[in-house]
Amino acid sequence: xxxxxxxxxxxxxxxxxxxxxxxxxxxxxxxxxxxxxxxxxxxxxxxxxxxxxxxxxxxxxxxxxxxxxxxxxxxxxxxxxxxxxxxxxxxxxxxxxxxxxxxxxxxxxxxxxxxxxxxxxxxxxxxxxxxxxxxxxxxxxxxxxxxxxxxxxxxxxxxxxxxxxxxxxxxxxxxxxxxxxxxxxxxxxxxxxxxxxxxxxxxxxxxxxxxxxxxxxxxxxxxxxxxxxxxxxxxxxxxxxxxxxxxxxxxxxxxxxxxxxxxxxxxxxxxxxxxxxxxxxxxxxxxxxxxxxxxxxxxxxx
Numbered sequence: 001x002x003x004x005x006x007x008x009x010x011x012x013x014x015x016x017x018x019x020x021x022x023x024x025x026x027x028x029x030x031x032x033x034x035x036x037x038x039x040x041x042x043x044x045x046x047x048x049x050x051x052x053x054x055x056x057x058x059x060x061x062x063x064x065x066x067x068x069x070x071x072x073x074x075x076x077x078x079x080x081x082x083x084x085x086x087x088x089x090x091x092x093x094x095x096x097x098x099x100x101x102x103x104x105x106x107x108x109x110x111x112x113x114x115x116x117x118x119x120x121x122x123x124x125x126x127x128x129x130x131x132x133x134x135x136x137x138x139x140x141x142x143x144x145x146x147x148x149x150x151x152x153x154x155x156x157x158x159x160x161x162x163x164x165x166x167x168x169x170x171x172x173x174x175x176x177x178x179x180x181x182x183x184x185x186x187x188x189x190x191x192x193x194x195x196x197x198x199x200x201x202x203x204x205x206x207x208x209x210x211x212x213x214x215x216x217x218x219x220x221x222x223x224x225x226x227x228x229x230x231x232x233x234x235x236x237x238x239x240x241x242x243x244x245x246x247x248x249x250x251x252x253x254x255x256x257x258x259x260x261x262x263x264x265x266x267x268x269x270x271x272x273x274x275x276x277x278x279x280x281x282x283x284x285x286x287x288x289x290x291x292x293x294x295x296x297x298x299x300x301x302x
Contacts, residue, residue: 001044001048001079002041002042002072003037003039003042004040004041004042005038005039005070006038006299007089007274007297007298008037008038008067008092008277008297009035009037009093009097010284010287010295010296012211012213012287013035014033014034014035015284015287015288017031017033017063018033018284026063031064032067032068032069034065034072034298035067036095038089039057039088041053041055048076051079051081055081056083056084056086056088056091057079057081058079058082058094058259059074059078059080060251060255062245067092077249078244078255080255080256080258081259082263086262086263089271089299090262090269091262093269093271093295094258096125096240097269098129098133098258098261098267099243099251101130101133102133102254102257102258103238103240104186104208105133105137105139107243107250108236108238109183111139111183112183114140115183115184116177116181116183116184117134117140117185117186118141118184118187118197119134119142119143119144119186121189121211121213122161123153123156124294126188126210127143128153128294130186131143135157136157136266141157141160142159144162144169145164146163146165147163150162150163152293156270170196177202180202181200181205182201182202182205183206184206184208185197186210187207188210189214190209190212190213190215191218192214192218194217194219194224195218195219195224198225198227201228201231201233202231206233206235206236208238210238210239210240269295272292272295272296273286274297275299277299
């Protein structure tokens, strides 16, 4: 189907592509950035009988989707209808963050009801989505973020917020959980934080590594896992596009659930800034600053 884009979410993958950090065969030039967006269906292809021209929709595509541009051609499985009352910039901020959050918690992590979940980069788009989804589904969360964003993460549903720069992060987490540790760490940072997370995992706890903002995870499998062998812990990697490419019905179901949650008001994407498409580089600079709270959105018709 053909979607006339009205807004697109800005993501870290966009920054990597712009910098040339991905293989050129994955993003050949000329290239239009943007893997998520929202707009109005302009045309549908044969066999599409649940979505119609004129519907307001949000979508999540691959690296070639071109959400910063005026149109996106995309398989209907990766598109979900949204209520006409939902602003396009709100809808455009939802797919990557909330599909990631629901997938990591429910498909991958599957912690017991009421379990503790540790959320890294908790004031970012995925972090906020994770806090809200976890709160709605009965889990307790520990938000790791900068000191300036602690109150903000509490407002988004965190049970506890901890300054990630504190010298006693591990001790604080263990104290909060009554020395039982967390069932799940959702880690988009990598670098040295995987080692730290292993110290706070409870028995059968899991680390879901789904980003490397701080660089690749440090340490070998032996170095990481053997000291914690008696806890039966696990480290898993999670790439949203593996779900996108291999489990289309499951992906589609999660995206539709996110659309339903938007309409019911049970989730609320937080927008740091809405920036005109002609100023896309300014949007990237803002995301790179590390000062954002929530998502940056590009709007095509400003």
